[in-house]
Amino acid sequence: MSAATIDRYLKPSKAADAISGHSTTKPSPLLRSSIGIRKAGDEVEQEPGFFEVDTVAHCGPTTKGEYARTLNLTCVFTGWTWTRAVRNNAHVHILAALKAAHQEIPFEVVGLDFDNGSEFLNHPVIEWAGQQQIFFTRSRPYKKNDQATIESKNNHLVRKYAFHYRYDTEPERAVLNRLWPLVNDRLNFLTSTIKPIGYGSDRNGRRKRLYDKPATPLDRLILSGTLAPGQLRELIDYRATLNPAQIARDIADLQNVLLKLAKDKTEQLYLSSFPSALPDARRGVRVKAS
Template structure:
């Protein structure tokens, strides 16, 4: 076998030899088949099928001769979409199309749309885009930002067996107050030295989310962060749910929660679905705003905490959410989750 060639060349070879192959004797057909296999790198059965089948069009000619569909949206509209998406906090398409009517007037009033591409026509086009179109146009921008961080969660044997396990299969709460908590390490590319952590707490019912950055994962700073975030929630905390990390599963945190009549639960080890709500916030709240950079100075810590207060206002008052309301069965028998409108 001399080597593989592209599909266009394969079709050219088989189209040229098709007539000769059909008229040849059995012995000659075998020789022709050997030549095609050696030249194209195809399997013998594939080569035989292409030689005996109908003539196939040249892919290059097929693409060049195809009538290209006109672009549905202008370059200005696509540039405006990416600009507005970044200002909104990079939501998915289904959220973004719902947010446009509220956000566009506010952004224009604040002067954030004073761009050459932010014309009235581009704004009108943007409002007609579907959620699927938005996601398709934004895929390159999302791909450019796709980076993976480092996990710093360490399981703790302290008190772990005495704390109730709460799983993703448990009955969903019907009132606010059940909080999932987690920390994100701002270590950059290395875990060496001391670096800031961001504590995230999110409610399971209404999705209210608060963040604060702390010096490290010592219980002193964890307790200070929990106490600060507790004051920001517009309701009382009933259950505090975390992973099995030693920053949460220790006597200091357990005593603080018990003194305030807040029940403590934990997830199963290595089961991120048990904390799906806060795990999603780690990415589309913490990483999207603080990125994967390293923060290890007092000035950086102060800057992060100023950032989280602004993020909280946008996230909790100007960003829609949607919740699952049931299941349906598709035509092929698969179950599909149904969501309410954001």
């Protein structure tokens, strides 16, 4: 066998052994019937400001105990992202992060689309959104395609940059919250993406997805015409100050800190989840009194 063939045969086994994330969303009956449902395939918003929102659990291989969550907001129209690590899923932490997002996102937040978790569907969060005139929608339970935009960001933003390790201490959360502004700057100002705009046919008549031209979230925001001239100049001037190479170095440095803080701990938790096939040699052994 060649090395490539061996890797291909071992791929299922390696995938089963890898440390992966856990879904910690729990359906909440609270206020659910009063929130409108937004389904996959519904008409895409044609202006900035409608955000899909989700949390990612940094629990490592076990959901026992308290661990950090990363709250992620992604604008469906522009792809603009805003990310913040919080202590846990308590509504006080989620609400504080949402308030910070509302202040820091450089354009108006007009709508939020959540899953059915109780960290979002509760009276304090809904009352705050009503005071800010932000409308709410929710996805259908167990239908991740209803939130395809944010689900993809959970993977190639949160998991790509923060890995699958367990973060449950204040120093680890502090490092995460130094990391996320750098990642957001890279994605919002410097990384071009494509958006699906419909379906067409190839030369053989088969259906294929159509995409627009690559553009950064800032470029899409500028083309939307929603920014005031002062805001526009401020964002363009800020982009001119960004050094992509320096951002990459800073991100790598913070990732190394996360590895030092959490890698060994996470791997030990992962290994401890497997029952040992060896007998406990200490059982039944009598130690002679000295």
